[in-house]
Amino acid sequence: xxxxxxxxxxxxxxIKNMFTQDYMLNRIYVRGEVSNCKYHTSGHIYFSxxxxxxxxxxxxxxxxxxxxxxxxxxxxxxxxxxSVSVYERDGRYQLYAKEISLEGAGLLYERFVALKKxxxxxxxxxxxYKQPIPKYxxxxxxxxxxxxxxxxxxxxxxxxxxxxxxLILYPALVQGENAKGSIIRxxxxxxxxxxxxxxxxxxxxxxxxxxxFNEEEVARAIFNCSTPIxxxxxxxxxxxxxxxxxxxxxxxxxxxAELAVANVQSMLDAMIDYRRxxxxxxxxxxxxxxxxxxxYKVRLRILSPQNQLREKRQYCVDLEDKLKSAMTQQLREKRQxxxxxxxxxxxxxxxTKLQQGFSYVADTEGHAITSKGQxxxxxxxxxHVTDGRIHAExxxxx
Numbered sequence: 535x536x537x538x539x540x541x542x543x544x545x546x547x548x549i550k551n552m553f554t555q556d557y558m559l560n561r562i563y564v565r566g567e568v569s570n571c572k573y574h575t576s577g578h579i580y581f582s583x584x585x586x587x588x589x590x591x592x593x594x595x596x597x598x599x600x601x602x603x604x605x606x607x608x609x610x611x612x613x614x615x616x617s618v619s620v621y622e623r624d625g626r627y628q629l630y631a632k633e634i635s636l637e638g639a640g641l642l643y644e645r646f647v648a649l650k651k652x653x654x655x656x657x658x659x660x661x662x663y664k665q666p667i668p669k670y671x672x673x674x675x676x677x678x679x680x681x682x683x684x685x686x687x688x689x690x691x692x693x694x695x696x697x698x699x700x701l702i703l704y705p706a707l708v709q710g711e712n713a714k715g716s717i718i719r720x721x722x723x724x725x726x727x728x729x730x731x732x733x734x735x736x737x738x739x740x741x742x743x744x745x746x747f748n749e750e751e752v753a754r755a756i757f758n759c760s761t762p763i764x765x766x767x768x769x770x771x772x773x774x775x776x777x778x779x780x781x782x783x784x785x786x787x788x789x790x791a792e793l794a795v796a797n798v799q800s801m802l803d804a805m806i807d808y809r810r811x812x813x814x815x816x817x818x819x820x821x822x823x824x825x826x827x828x829x830y831k832v833r834l835r836i837l838s839p840q841n842q843l844r845e846k847r848q849y850c851v852d853l854e855d856k857l858k859s860a861m862t863q864q865l866r867e868k869r870q871x872x873x874x875x876x877x878x879x880x881x882x883x884x885x886t887k888l889q890q891g892f893s894y895v896a897d898t899e900g901h902a903i904t905s906k907g908q909x910x911x912x913x914x915x916x917x918h919v920t921d922g923r924i925h926a927e928x929x930x931x932x
Contacts, residue, residue: 543622550620553627559618564590564629565637568610579606583614583629591628592616601633603644611637642741646748650775653750658757658779665762665781668730670796673700675724675732675761677717680705684737684766684787691791696798702729708736713746718755725759732759733790734776735766747774756780766790894918906931 540548553559566583573579577596582589592614594602606612616631635644653659674692678684680703692699704720707713717734724732734756736744746752747767756763756779765780766787777783784790835841895903896916903909909928917924 542625546620546622546625549625549627550622553619561615562618562629563613563615565611565613566590568606568612569608571606571608579631581606583612590618591626592631593628594631594634598632601631603647604636606634613637642745642748646741646775649748649750649753650778653753653775653779658753663757667762667764667782667793671699671730671794673702673727673729674794675727675729676701676703677706677720677724677732677734678703678736678766678787679708682737684735687786687788688733688766688791691788692795695792695795698798699795702727708746709739709743710746714749714752717746717752721752721755721759721763725761729761731794732761732763733766733784733787733794734763734780735784735787735790736768737787738768744768744774747776749775752776753779764790764793 564583566585566589569582569584569589571579571581577599579594579599579602581592581594583592584590594616601615613635614629614631615633616629618627618629620627657663676685676688678688685703689701692701702724704724706720707716721732721734734747736747738744741748744767747765753775756765756776762781764782764784765774765777766784766789767774767776768786773783782793784793894917896918897903897908898914898916900916901908903915909915909931911928911930913928915926915928917926
């Protein structure tokens with residue numbers, strides 16, 4: 535009997551064609567738990583799906599990563615959509631994933647991510663649409679359950695910070711099918727009352743418990759509210775769509791009360807500090823003006839007419855002394871010059887010459903006789919000597 539012998543590759547190819555021709559395997563969704571999840575440097579994701587009865591190898595190529603909206607890890611309950619085929623080289627079949635979604639709470643999370651992205655693109659989270667929260671609020675509206683820790687925390691903290699603030703509660707459903715409509719009615723009702731600020735929220739819980747605050751209708755009610763809104767949903771780690779749309783997000787209802795209600799005692803302490811600062815500034819101002827006044831007094835004394843006259847008199851006295859001193863110095867110098875001139879004139883004086891034995895001869899008209907040619911015999915002459923005059927007559931001359 536003749537037998538047909540096939541190669542390994544031929545068998546794998548044949549099996550792959552069988553998988554390819556099966557319509558169900560080309561478009562299949564498989565539910566299971568993720569295990570052996572590995573993100574390859576190439577961008578591919580390799581993992582396995584398992585349940586109580588078995589496991590199947592899976593791969594999501596880098597080009598299909600847009601079909602994964604979360605960071606997948608071991609233990610996640612997921613639904614994988616794709617096709618089942620044979621990897622010919624190894625001769626084993628695996629699930630080629632095109633889309634992966636979380637099961638149960640994971641589906642809600644995907645809805646949350648999609649709605650958040652949509653509203654963000656619409657601009658509902660934009661800072662320019664956020665209203666400032668008033669600092670000193672007198673009337674505060676609260677949309678939350680009438681019982682539970684949230685309202686009690688808000689009441690206690692508000693009373694401790696400011697016992698005079700008025701709290702107006704709208705008892706709303708915050709969980710379940712009717713919660714969405716109840717929260718919206720609460721926001722719209724309190725918005726018409728002309729309150730200073732609204733607190734919208736509840737205590738913490740699972741994503742299912744908090745889902746009413748992830749509804750698009752609630753987000754739009756918050757966005758359209760003319761009264762500033764503080765969201766206070768869940769614990770610090772919980773974030774909802776309402777938190778992104780609200781004008782201010784508080785991590786807890788207690789924190790929301792602290793943000794909405796000003797601390798009266800701190801205000802009183804601040805007023806005391808302001809008064810002390812005002813007193814200090816006033817004292818400093820008075821001291822400064824007193825010093826300025828003293829300076830003006832000194833300047834006034836210096837610039838007063840009486841002082842000016844006194845200074846001018848003293849100036850005149852000083853000038854008079856300087857003038858006298860200058861005149862004395864001038865007289866002393868002139869006397870000295872005069873004495874010099876006198877001594878010089880003494881050497882040129884005719885009297886001095888006469889005292890030395892010389893005489894002065896003049897004719898009758900007083901003309902000096904300096905040459906014999908000026909006289910003739912018989913002329914009368916006058917001879918001037920030191921102690922008088924001698925009258926003479928020319929007898930002869932040579």
